[in-house]
């Protein structure tokens with residue numbers, strides 16, 4: 204466990220090694236503070252207190268940085284295209300959550316599964332999906348990862364075991380639980396990870412799913428990305444127990460809370476969580492993160508004070524990691540810069556690819572009505588009549 | 603009369619009713635600090651405070667059920683469900699409790715609850731966020747379902763819904779929020795359960811509600827100008843109870859009907875209208891009742907596919923022409939004329 208792993212917020216210095224098991228005991232303590240902990244209370248940001256980075260860790264950090272920068276540039280490119288009305292619907296970005304995304308996805312094997320929500324572009328790319336296909340989905344084109352049927356909120360790719368972004372808050376939780384059931388049923392050693400936001404912990408499906416998963420010892424990790432906000436509602440205003448990982452205690456489930464701005468800390472915690480799930484003990488991992496922009500691209504986030512917003516930049520995990528890499532002489536400033544250029548180029552290429560991909564053919568509108576073809580399936584366009592008006596033969600009129 | 607948007611009419615009516623009756627309070631996701639996903643409740647938290655404007659966690663089943671319980675004790679909650687798609691998470695509380703409490707306990711407890719929620723597609727929100735499922739509520743005895751298409755009706759029906767002692771699902775529409783119209787300054791409620799002849803005519807009856815009533819009026823006006831057609835438009839206003847008499851009387855006069863609906867054709871609202879016409883005006887019909895509805899697919903995200911799946915003005919015009927052609931054939935065959 205790194206020194207960045209989080210213990211309970213009211214005991215910020217308690218050694219986390221006790222906590223792996225502790226989660227089962229976190230239980231009884233009464234909800235202590237109604238206020239969500241300030242970021243500064245969650246994790247030490249002081250790099251000098253960190254143990255020297257090993258070569259292996261350094262290499263991993265560089266990989267994390269590349270990936271985080273790719274997500275960053277991809278999301279910025281998507282935001283621009285959305286503002287230019289090239290992308291429709293809603294568009295929720297991972298800006299500020301890059302460290303969480305790469306740390307979590309790094310802990311999964313290719314054969315593990317991911318269920319997530321509508322804020323999933325970064326996850327899709329980190330599962331190995333080509334950024335071109337992710338961007339093409341935002342553009343609603345045939346080369347999109349969901350063939351243009353899903354859009355920003357609904358990316359899916361069975362071959363990369365991304366089993367969906369879901370737009371209904373909490374919708375993915377029961378599905379993830381069921382996927383874990385299927386894995387256990389078949390006796391496989393795969394794991395399901397199911398990510399969600401802090402606000403999602405308040406929907407009924409959260410409780411039902413965690414209970415079922417714990418009751419049946421299912422190989423699933425529930426991850427709450429606590430970015431402090433569900434649209435404009437703070438965690439403190441939405442969750443009676445703002446330290447969300449503690450809710451696991453109600454289901455006798457192991458849980459942990461980690462600093463989501465530190466990719467290494469997230470990676471370490473996610474590995475523990477995944478190992479637990481693989482051994483048949485479901486896990487609740489709370490990743491404390493930041494949302495650097497509005498809920499979606501169009502949200503100006505006026506409900507955040509100017510002061511709060513002015514502090515956001517200091518929590519930005521991408522430049523923070525760059526600074527660390529340079530400070531610890533893992534990369535030079537020039538190398539950091541080159542990574543940025545390379546990833547920007549990938550984002551631009553994805554955008555160009557998406558723009559040149561074809562729109563779906565209207566003739567395909569009914570292609571996915573049913574998996575098993577069925578008699579009398581409705582394949583009618585909006586204006587079409589049910590029947591060609593049948594004319595009764597004149598001789599019969601009046602009969 | 604004051605000119606205002608549908609959005610403003612809703613906002614002003616909520617505010618006036620909160621001022622009039624302190625039992626009226628609002629509950630829903632993002633209605634306070636965020637001022638409403640579609641800004642209907644903007645400013646109300648500042649004016650009335652957290653007791654009267656309650657931001658809820660994302661817990662549709664929980665807070666809708668809580669509103670039902672509060673209503674049983676005589677409060678008059680007005681719940682906002684962000685879009686009708688999310689009302690599915692509260693379906694059990696609405697169908698099994700809001701609609702049942704009064705009858706199941708022999709009329710001992712009333713449920714004076716309003717659930718405001720917008721429907722609407724066409725914004726590339728994909729399969730789960732583009733549905734028009736008001737039918738689910740209109741299907742249930744014990745529920746009242748209203749669906750205004752103009753700012754004036756939005757006001758009058760919201761007044762009626764809030765003052766009504768039964769659970770009312772108040773259907774709004776994303777595409778209507780910015781539409782404008784004259785709104786009376788008095789606070790006379792509409793009568794729930796009554797449709798409205800939005801335009802008088804003799805050639806054909808065009809029936810719709812919410813966004814589709816708006817489209818019906820536009821198409822009727824356009825065809826009056828371009829083709830000299832004289833189309834009667836019925837704005838249903840209320841889906842349950844359904845004003846069958848107004849529908850039947852109109853068809854007895856025009857002998858033809860086209861029904862517009864934003865939901866799916868099979869088992870949709872239009873099916874009930876068509877059945878009503880068949881029952882009440884069979885002998886007066888000169889053409890089959892035609893329905894224009896959404897294509898029966900989970901709504902695709904792609905703009906191209908989404909546009910193909912949704913009814914357009916052209917679809918409505920075609921349906922009208924084809925129906926009038928059928929009328930012409932029939933009149934020729936039986937050697938009659940309506941003139």
Ligand SMILES: Cc1ncc(C[n+]2csc(CCOP(=O)(O)OP(=O)(O)O)c2C)c(N)n1
Pocket residue numbers: 322370371372373399400401402403404430432433434494498631660662684688691
């Ligand atoms: C059942 C349901 N209710 C409401 C919404 C509207 N909605 C979409 S995202 C969101 C906030 C979710 O917040 P959180 O879980 O913290 O995730 P974040 O957006 O912060 O990543 C809401 C209320 C929805 N999509 N589904």
Ligand SMILES: [Mg+2]
Pocket residue numbers: 400401402428429430431432433434
């Ligand atoms: Mg959140």
